[in-house]
């Protein structure tokens with residue numbers, strides 16, 4: 186089988202999320218990659234070095250600069266004329282583009298796969314990860330998104346893929362990029378952080394979140410996450426949300442602070458290696474899955490913890 | 495402008511789903527069912543656009559069993575004007591739902607279709623994007639804010655690194671994220687009024703759509719269980735544990 190992997194990037198740097206998709210694709214067969222962007226030769230060069238990628242299709246066009254699905258999906262659908270499976274990481278970009286490609290190909294997408302069980306058989310989470318379905322497709326071509334925490338990352342060195350320029354129809358005239366608000370931070374990205382400190386509604390304000398959570402995260406070199414309640418209340422930006430409908434994370438250590446443990450939150454973090462919970466309610470559901478818990482007022486316990494590290 | 499709002503009847507988000515002992519699926523017998531929460535956000539957004547004078551009519555659509563009528567009545571009670579039930583007892587995959595919606599769009603000619611970004615049962619996150627592809631329309635997925643302009647719509651989207659704003663030509667597809675709005679509750683008088691709002695009944699065959707599934711589910715299992723661990727006495731014990739783990 187010949188696969189085509191979506192390379193996630195910002196036109197300069199390939200994103201880590203790509204690497205789990207490469208691993209998933211390599212279980213299906215030969216791995217090709219598509220780098221669609223503008224002025225993104227450097228990304229194609231990085232992708233060509235990834236172990237397992239045989240060929241990189243580079244579509245360099247101003248119309249692809251922001252991965253607008255209206256422009257990019259027809260390009261991929263064309264390339265699928267000589268590939269058997271389109272494989273994208275289950276990032277917001279992958280989730281935006283892949284279903285559009287699937288519909289253009291008249292294929293039913295398989296979202297967020299956890300494992301490859303055969304050429305056409307996969308497992309995937311349903312009901313906020315409370316059930317795992319094994320599904321087999323009867324479609325000839327495959328369109329798949331890959332859960333990043335479920336596959337190892339392919340090595341970024343060791344490959345020697347060739348880069349081939351391709352072109353598509355460019356701007357579909359349906360959409361335009363206006364602006365972006367991307368927070369710049371030296372902190373590890375949530376989906377690749379080894380340690381995550383997450384805060385919930387109990388923090389009460391963005392000031393308190395900053396005052397209590399940030400120093401602990403700094404001490405541990407951790408990424409910062411949050412529950413939906415904390416995001417909705419405006420304590421932190423939306424991209425901090427961990428959960429069924431936010432980010433899926435599986436760090437070595439996840440510290441949930443003032444988070445009750447609703448199933449929607451657990452869906453995003455229950456595959457973490459060690460879970461630590463700090464909550465003043467001993468009956469909070471988070472303690473049912475935590476390896477270590479502290480029943481205490483977070484406003485005392487967390488500063489004490491930070492101080493003692 | 496007319497707005498089409500597809501809504502799905504799903505397990506209530508407060509219910510913990512249980513896998514059936516025979517591995518055939520999730521047990522939905524005697525389980526509370528509700529409108530998919532993202533679809534409530536879609537209905538709310540459509541109503542706000544109507545209240546702001548940007549839309550004249552809101553049509554709610556559901557593809558599902560006869561009971562999905564209740565979901566449509568909820569949409570009508572919130573403020574949708576009329577409803578269409580495309581009735582089927584089969585499970586309809588996102589691709590087939592998108593095909594049915596495409597046919598409805600062709601019949602109804604809306605300027606905007608607002609869908610939830612995902613249904614909390616199958617967690618597919620596909621239907622809106624697929625519908626946009628089939629119609630050849632622009633798509634503003636995971637919407638945080640929308641602003642209807644003159645022949646265009648600006649959609650601020652929740653993306654992995656933050657927020658992105660795109661401008662789409664109308665007609666267009668929007669899919670909702672959690673921060674777009676806080677859906678209203680239907681008032682009792684509105685629930686009563688909704689009972690007499692028009693609700694059309696159709697079938698997938700009326701739209702010439704083949705809903706035969708492309709995917710077969712051979713089994714549904716429970717995820718690996720996590721056991722509750724230990725409650726530590728104090729912060730010092732936690733510090734010791736963190737040191738043991740090598741993270742502090």
Ligand SMILES: Cc1cc2nc3c(=O)[nH]c(=O)nc-3n(C[C@H](O)[C@H](O)[C@H](O)COP(=O)(O)OP(=O)(O)OC[C@H]3O[C@@H](n4cnc5c(N)ncnc54)[C@H](O)[C@@H]3O)c2cc1C
Nearest residue numbers: 385386387412413414428429430443444445450465466483
């Ligand atoms: C469609 C949908 C999608 C959703 N998606 C997500 C998602 O992706 N991610 C997500 O997180 N949620 C999601 N949710 C929301 C979820 O259902 C919960 O509402 C949310 O996770 C609750 O956040 P929380 O734990 O911070 O708040 P709460 O449930 O209010 O919990 C606060 C906790 O803090 C504790 N506490 C209070 N004060 C203190 C103190 N001083 N010291 C210590 N502890 C204290 C309390 O005991 C309580 O356990 C979703 C909901 C819906 C309907």
